[in-house]
Amino acid sequence: MITREFQSLHSDVNRRDFLKVLGGGLLVCLSPVPTIAQESGRAANRHELPTEISAWIHIDADGQVRVFTGKVEVGQNIRTSLAQAVAEELRVPFESITMVMGDTDLVPWDMGTFGSRTTPTMSPQLRKMAIAARELLVETAARRWNVDASKLIAGSGKVTSPDGKKFITYANLTRGEDLVKSVSGNPTLTPATEWKVAGTAMPKVSGRDFVTGKHEFPSDLARPGMLFGSVLRPESYNAKLDSMDTSAAEKMPGVRVVRDGDFTGVVADSAFVAHQALGAIKAKWSSPTQPSNQGLFDYLKANLEGKSDAEHQSGSVIDSFASADVKLESRYTIEYIAHTPLEPRAAVAEWNDGKLTVWTGTQRPFGVQEELMQAFKLSPKQVRVIQPDMGSGYGGKHTGEAAIEAARLARATGKPVKVVWTREEEFTWAYFRPAGLVEVKSAAHRDGILVSWEFHNYNSGPAAIGTPYEVPNQLIQFHPSKSPLRQGSYRGLAATFNHFARECQMDEMAHALKMDPLAFRLKNISDQRLKAVVQAAAEKFGWGASKSSLERGFGIACGTDKGGYVATCAEVAIDPSTQKVKVLRAVQAWECGAIINPDGLRNQVQGALVQGLGGALFERILFSNGRIENPRLSKYRVPRFSDTPQIDVVLIDRKDLPSAGAGETGIVGIAPAIGNAIFAASGTRLRHMPLTPEDNVIKS
């Protein structure tokens, strides 16, 4: 593990001291820039901005480049694409870059890895630093040779004289030196048209470790003398403990029961015994009456919480709706779903002389550090959180539950403790993508020009709530509700549901207008980037080549969020006797500016579509009276090989535009595309996500 080579290095140490610890060389730091916060469930914890440095790059005497960032690798391949961006600007071979990520003692503070922010924010920051490092190296070479720096050329990890006869490697330039530079300006980034390392299909860094089982995920880590912990859970949400008998558990050899306020856990020298011991605890709970799936959407609408600000308002939706030729009013709903990362929450905690170190799977190492500081009344220097590249998150691992639990058990026992949540715990005690409802009223002129758009989202969220279509009269509002279940971030946030509701409504409008859904969309789009993906998807798909029939349907949807543009076409087959749906084919066109790694991007865009199939067709959390009724993979269906259609991804590379993030928005198009294809074939309009929860069968 890269990070274990280092002793603890705090981001507030003097930069020269930092360089001493690293053994000299060249260090470039970037002065702070503002970062952007996004919703992270209701418990959004807005941290202050970094006060010191926001990232740094170090080059050692062997020419090895270490890049320090608080962003983390969760499967989105950012370790690879950030290294490409740095290699590009520093003019070094890709292989000489090591990304040091997500270790709160080694890297500068970072808000976390979510919101598709790494590519548009961290990547340019690192590139700026790489440019500064390159300039410093060139200046150093110029001094040594006593020549004009502007004449020298940096490339392949060395500085070369204008005639190409003389060169000096970066390693030679940094050896025995203490070169420090702080950057705050805006150097000119290398244009994407001139990229040599960025813009290429680079395979995942250390891919070999993943095919050999060598990579250590958070749940794989072990520490000397480590014990295993397991935590007692209430029988339902908001349950109060009436009584507890831990005597049987305590009699088990090697088992220790730890009670700390409301917290009860067990520790043993094997995970198996810890779970056995937990099962031997007899606890009695009393649970309040709580909401269920039945009546959920009425509940959400009736239990508003907080302010319902208009996200967008223009003209008059009342007048324009009243006087329009064609009008529709619809209600769309969406159930809670679970992220179900294949690796559940996991943490190993260790206390040494009052300092807590936790290895855990999280998208927010510094957020977890703060949770631990609060839980144990510690200062930042007393808590180190390390995030090994983990078994995914999809927005579901923003929080530090397992970290706190492991730390509590480790403190009580004086030994390192590992806590790995069971699948059932992950389904029950993590958080969900919000359920919600959308009420929409839309109207158009007979010629297909939209005139009125009124859109209210209850509880699901405001992400991508606006319409990208040209509509003169709009009222768009998000209404937060009191959620009966714990809810939070999920890949794409509410953009999925807001796109579903909008794109299905657009499809309904097209049919009401007797227009082709593609033609209707194009008529109302002026955004050229959106138009480009719609046309690209339609062309690849062969839109209009075949007509939908009772057994075959074609649907289209499009949208934009977080700087990414997406259009999705789907072809579904429907068995006329059983009404069973199968998605046969999908085409997704995608554009997010200049492409840094086309292979990684293609993987993300395709993967997002596949993941989106689950929420589109069958994923849903069933709950009743404060309990999750399907907290297992045998009861909660996720997409499998057999659900996966033939997928074509069309990437549009806009080298003239800055790169946007691509981890999320690829998920938003598939649900409405399928819903619209089902309507085209069957005439049944499904306005609920998931569309076909019971065995993929259409029920109107």
Added chain:
Amino acid sequence: MSKFLLHINGKSYPIEAQDDESLLSVLRNHLSLTGTKYGCGEGQCGACTVLMDGAATRSCQIPAAAAADAKIMTIEGLEQSGRLTPVQEAFLQEGAFQCGYCTSGMIMAASALLHDNHAPTDEQIVTAMNGNVCRCGTYPRILAAIRRASSASAGGAR
């Protein structure tokens, strides 16, 4: 509590485990063979897949003691003197992963499939692999990797 030997990747390990402790738990927590993953604990996700006498087996569903007579192969046992198997090589070539957490189980399941059927059709691959979940959604690439490995095996690369 029973004492028995497990034969894993060509080595024998003396084990002391309770009768109902799973093979997965023993691999991961007693032997530090953490390449085999926990995903669901009910045989639904395939992350814990190992080979038992060549057959793809959910190690979370079988007590370790019941595996005492079998030849067990885990992901750690595939690479020989630095050489990857055609399946591992194909996963690398196709970039058939994102977070990589399902990869061990996928590779073990695919290895068993290709051992039994050197040239499976896509339909046969989907049927054989359908018990393995990839939440990142890399199924099309995994399918491509298995196709690639199948032609590599057919070419005698194995």
